[in-house]
Amino acid sequence: MKKTILSAFGVVAFAACAISQTTGNWCGSDHIIQKQIEADPNFQSVLHTSMMNAAQSRTEEGGARATLVVPVVFHIIHDNGTGNVSDAQIQDALDELNIDYNRWNPDTTSTRNTAQAPFSPQAGGMDIEFKLAKIDPSGQCTNGILRINAPSLTYDAGEDCKQTNLGGSDQWAKNKYFNIWIVNSINNNGGAGITLGYAYLPYGGGGGDGYGILMRHDWLGTIGTAAGGDGATLTHEMGHSLGLSHIFNAPWGSSDGCHTNDCSSNGDYCCDTPPQEVPNFSCNSTWNSCSSVPSGDTYGFDTYDQIENYMSYNSCQNMFSGDQVNIMEFNFTNISFLASIVSGGNTVATGVNLPDVLCKAQFSGNQLSICAGETVTFSDESYNTVNGWTWTFTGGTPSTSTDQNPTIQYNAQGVYEVTLTATDGSNNDTETKTAYIRVLPEPSILPFIESFESYSTLNGIDEWEVYNPGGNGYDIYTGTGYTGNQCAKLTNFGQSAGNSDELISSPIDLTGITSEVTLSFRYAYHKRYESNDEWLKVFISDDCGGAWAQRKTIHGTQLSALFQNSSWTPSAQWDWTTIHMINVTSAFWTDKFRVKFEFESDGGNNFFLDDINIYTGPPSETIVVGLNEADFQLEAVSVYPNPTDNELNVRFTVPNAVKTDILVQDVTGKIIQTSSIVAGAGSNWIMMNTSEMASGMYFLKVQVGDAHKTVQFVVK
Ligand SMILES: [Zn+2]
Known part of the structure; x- marks a missing residue:
């Protein structure tokens, strides 16, 4: 596959995003560089000039300079799962980085020096050391590792991770620290492959705060x-x-990785990395994708591909070339923020050469909201060296511990404080987290009916938990509601795109259910701009919130097609949509059931929730009052996806709240499933579980009194 030419005169030398349509493990750097070029047409010539200057500088290697010391800070963006990697894994990664850059790697002997692959003599290393920072930007001690619990940012991650105001973590000044963000997965821009990482080139400002x-x-x-x-x-x-490009880059103005253009001003700007046509993942030592020889080529003949090169995609990497080392050395002298990072003054300012002493006691718990009787495992995160721990746990059993990572049981509802004093033998530090562990109340019994009429706020109440990483969170709104005069409101108008807010129930006891349970709720929402794509996700848990299963996702125009540029509030029942979920399957019928409503902002408008009800199967007249079958007019009924496999969405509209029967019949007319719900005035939306139905055609009948509508659907 040849690389894609992206525009008539702005030809991109980097492997274009289109390549990532193929499966495999990919680097996302070319994509981010392409976006920089699209944003600023001048950027391409800045890149070209910068890379050519670096490549042609011919810096003398091995000069009498001191070891370059690079202070590093890691931002671990995690969801309390395995992605919250250990300090030891981070240090191991830095050790490996230092080994590779200094060419101390044990597999240097694998760098070939054969007639057609004479690469070993061209391999190079730098005298450089990457070290965790010990003084942070405000002059306080640090271990160079920041841990940020941001479940909505760590998957399918991108630049949002780098913004504290979106729940991520801001870059520490790039002229003092090298920043590394660690996530669970990375947005691969629609490709089939997996993106392992990406980075900006340092040229033209280096992507600024990114x-x-x-x-x-x-x-x-x-x-x-x-x-x-x-x-x-x-x-x-x-x-x-x-400052390095992939070795398979085509020259500017060309889509041909197998070029003959001058190697010091084209492709990857290195003359000792032979042209490679396209990325290649294997480790075939006779691989030779190009027969071309660029002008100025170090070898002067058609060599094999340099599959050893760290800037390839091949799986047997063990070398940088001398030209690549030269470019990096040049940039540490000539790019001002990189020169600043390795300056002697910065070594002092970031504390990287200070001895390790205990300077900070720090810890976290693996779960901060639990049911009574459950345990929390606490992790010591103190630094920079520690050999003793004294814990106290108000309300916990046991109430003290000297273990490094103790597991503590909590038996009674309440909000509790945790204290850790850490020592290295001569220095001590203490961290206290007040109101840190929340032990939830006894489970509610069914029917669970919540119309938000009985509170003045959602903050600090037992019944609901508000997770609000930044900006505005869910709270009580007085003045409107579907039922009564109050509802839960997320003041999303004016909130930053990317912000994610959650409203989480206390435990609810579903153990008495024998056949069916319905989870219903109503929402009211308008977009702010027609282009807004905001997401409502409904999660359920059978273990008090230890693990969550996503049960419904609604976004964009599905959530609402209406928009209003000013701050929006519902004014009539017609503004509300009622959702009936009957996909709370039997695995969730425990006494530790919880439901979570997550809303992901796209800078749009306000979101309202009301009437969150959970009740056993039919009938449900006791749940809502004001039924009026006389006024009933059934509007269109739609079902999708059709054909379906696991879940069928049923949508219909009624003018008033009304008891509604939903029947599923097979082609012989046999009734195989019935549900009875109270449909809300306005749009109603029912999610049915069809995973256990046999393949074939069915009829779905929505019936109120004598009126009914029937639609066909197919289970795959
Ligand atoms: Zn790359």
């Missing part, structure tokens, strides 16, 4: 969640950050 590496935890280093790996992904991405 400069640094973003990569997956399971490719970080060689231990922990990356056990069995070789750590080379970080080495590769660091190569980009320090």
Whole structure:
């Protein structure tokens, strides 16, 4: 496959995003560079000039300079799962990085020096050391590792991770620290492959506040969640950050990776990395994708591909070339923020050469909201060296511990404080977290009926928990509601895109259910702009919130097609949509059931919730009053997807709240499923579980009194 030409005169030399349509493990750097070029047409010539200058500088290697010391900060964006990698894994990754950059790697002997692959004499290393920062930007001690619990950012991750105001973590000044963000997975821009990491080149400002590496935890280093790996992904991405391109890049103005253009002003700007036509993942030592020889080529004949190169995609990487080292050395002198990072003054300012002493006691718990009788495991995160721990747990059993990572049981509802005093033998520090562990009340019994009429706020109440990482959270709104005069409102108008807010119930006892349960709720929402794509996700848990299963996702125009540029509030029952979920399957019928409403903002408008009801199967007249079958007019009934496999969405509209029967019949007319719900005035939406139905055609009948409508659907 040849690389894609992106525009008539702005031809991109980097492997274009289109390539990532293929499966495989990919680097996302070319995509981010392409976006920079699209945003600023001048950027391409800045890149070209910068890379050519670096490549042609011919810096003398091995000069009498001191070791370059690079202070590093890691931002671990996690969801309290395995992606919250250990300090040991992070240090291991830095150790591997130092080994690769200094060419201390044990597999240097694998760098070929054969007639058609005479690469070993051209391989180079730098005198450089990457070290965790010990003083943070405000002058306080640090271990160079920030841990940010951001479940909505760590999957399918991108630049949002790098913004504190979106729940992520801001870059520490790039002229003092090298920033590395670690996530669970990375947005692959619609491709079929997996993106392992990406980084900005340092040229033209280096992507500003985005400069640094973003990569997956399971490719970080060689231990922990990356056990069995070789750590080379970080080495590769660091190569980009320090100014290197992929060795398979085509020259500017060309789509041909097998070029003959001058190698010091084209392709990857290196003359000792032979042209490679396209990325290649294997480790075939006779691979030779190009027969071309660029002018100025170090070897002067058609060599094999340099599959050893860290800037390839091949799986047997073990070398940088001398030209690549030269470019990186040049940039540490000539790009001002990189020169600043390795300056002697910055070594002092970031504390990287200070001895390790205990300077901070720090800890976290694996779950902060639990049911009575459950346990929390606490992790010591103190730094920079620690050999003793004294814990106290108000309300916990046991109430004290000297273990490093104790597991504590909590038996009574309440909100509790935790204290850790850590020591290294001569220095002590204490951290206290007040109101840290929340032990939830006894479970509610069915029917669970919530119309938000009985509270003045959602903050600090037992019944609902508000997760609000930034901006505005859910709270009580007085003045309107579907039922009564109050509802829950997320003041999303004016909130930043990317913000994610949650409203989570206390435990509810579903153990008495024998056949069916319905979870219903109503929402009211308008977009702010027609282009808004905001998401409502409904999750359920059978273990008090330890694990969540996503049960419904509604977004964009599905959520609402209506928009209003000013702050919106519902004014009539007609503004509300009622959702009936009958896909709370039997695995969730425990006494630790919880439901969570997550809303992901796209800078749109306000979102309202009301009448969150959970009740056993039919009938449901006791749940809602004001039935009026006389006024009934059934509007269109739609079902989708059709054909379906696991779940069928049923939508219909009624003018008033009304008891509604929903029947599923097979082609012989036999009734195989019935549900009875109270439909709300306005649009109603029912999610039916069809996973256990046999393949074939069915009829779905929506019936009120004598009126009914029937539609056909097919189960695959
Ligand atoms: Zn790359």
